[in-house]
Structures are given as C-alpha cells and as structure tokens.
Amino acid sequence: METVFQPRHQARLRRGKIDVGDADLGESQFASPRAQGFHQGSDIPAPASAHGLMSIWSLMHPTILETRKLHWSDETDCERWAQALARRPALRDACIELHGTLGAGKTTFVRHLLRALGVAGRIKSPSYAVVEPHEAPGLQAWHFDFYRFNDPREWEDAGFRDVFGAPGLKLVEWPEKAAGLLPTPDLRVHLEPLDEHRREVKVEALTARGQEVLA
Numbered sequence: 001m002e003t004v005f006q007p008r009h010q011a012r013l014r015r016g017k018i019d020v021g022d023a024d025l026g027e028s029q030f031a032s033p034r035a036q037g038f039h040q041g042s043d044i045p046a047p048a049s050a051h052g053l054m055s056i057w058s059l060m061h062p063t064i065l066e067t068r069k070l071h072w073s074d075e076t077d078c079e080r081w082a083q084a085l086a087r088r089p090a091l092r093d094a095c096i097e098l099h100g101t102l103g104a105g106k107t108t109f110v111r112h113l114l115r116a117l118g119v120a121g122r123i124k125s126p127s128y129a130v131v132e133p134h135e136a137p138g139l140q141a142w143h144f145d146f147y148r149f150n151d152p153r154e155w156e157d158a159g160f161r162d163v164f165g166a167p168g169l170k171l172v173e174w175p176e177k178a179a180g181l182l183p184t185p186d187l188r189v190h191l192e193p194l195d196e197h198r199r200e201v202k203v204e205a206l207t208a209r210g211q212e213v214l215a
Helices: 050-060 075-086 089-093 106-116 153-157 160-165 208-214
Strands: 066-072 095-099 131-136 139-145 169-173 187-193 199-205
Touching: 066 075, 066 208, 075 106, 075 199, 089 169, 089 208, 095 106, 106 139, 106 169, 106 187, 153 160, 187 208, 199 208
Parallel strands: 095 169, 095 187, 139 169
Antiparallel strands: 066 199, 131 139, 187 199
16 A cells, blocks of 8 residues: 655644534535635745746746636536546646635535545545645545645645655645745636635646646
8 A cells, every 4th residue: 555645743733623614524515705815924035136036926927828717506516527627637646726715615626526536534624734635546635724824934844845746636725825835736726606606616727737637
C-alpha cells in the first residue's frame, strides 16, 4: 500500500474542535450567501527589484488558458459536475482553487468530488486543521481551508511546500488567504450564489493539465 504523505507538525495545526456541522451527514451544505470581507496584510517582504515585482505578479496573475461558465440550478448539478471531473485521469494530480463567499458551496463541491473519486468515511471540513488528507484506490488527496491562516511561517513549519510538490489532488478553499505562497493552480473555480439553491460557476484553466481536466 502506498504511504500517505503527512505534513510536518500537522498536530500543531489541529487546534480547536470541529463543529457538528462540519461532519459529512449527507445533508445539503448549500446556504444563502453571506457577505464576507477579506483580511489584508502579510509578513512576506516586498521584492526589492522590478524583476521581483514581475515575478510576484506572474505568480499571482497567471495567464488564463480557457474559461467555462456553468449554471447549477441545485446541488444535484454540483454533484453531477463533480462526478464528470472525477472521470478525468489528469484530475488526480491537479491543484484546484475554490473561490466564493461563505455558504457559496465550496465544501459541498469538495465532498461530492471526493465521494466520486472513491473516498470513503467521514469527510469533514479542515477549517481548524487547515488541511485534511484523504485516500482512495490509487489516489492521495488533500483538502485545504486557509480561512483561518494568518501566519506565513506556518507554511514552512507545517510542510505545505512539500505537500504541494508531491503527487496527488489538492483542493484549496480560501486560497486568497495564502496569496503569494501557493503555486499556480491548474483550475480556479469561482462560485457565485444567486439564491439558496442556484449557483453561477466560472471555471478557469491556468495550465495544460487544467485544460486536460476540462476537455
């Protein structure tokens, strides 16, 4: 059996308790949109040259190679799209960023995708742990939630650089909270709630692998 990579000092990040609402109880997680502000500021030093500025800009604003727009009338559409993605072999080593306000359906999509990939057992939110690893036949996956991430030093301390450099699927909620640290994703998924059930979805492919997943 293949050994699952475990981030260093992961236990240190597992502070707090997981709410009952984080458990995968088979209930719809779609909710009405709620306004959410973004934290500003970072301990990352500014680059000292124009070349450094261009490098940071390229990292944070990579070229979009392909865009798809979808409409989910309810959670069933979300589940069907997750199942379609799960059939793409390139997905198993992809990095997918999920953007959207609280209640947009990011975690719901992750749960449907992991289920479609064969992950069994409880799939809980990594809100407090920052990352939750998962296994399925022939698959390693990591589900990140950077909502409470506010110290760039944790990136190295927890071994996240090693995780993103290893084979396997990476699913990232609230990637903007770790801006400047994450690699270029293969796909960016933007979820916009229209009401309690409907979602407008924009999917951007930023790499050749991302295009392959969307093909």
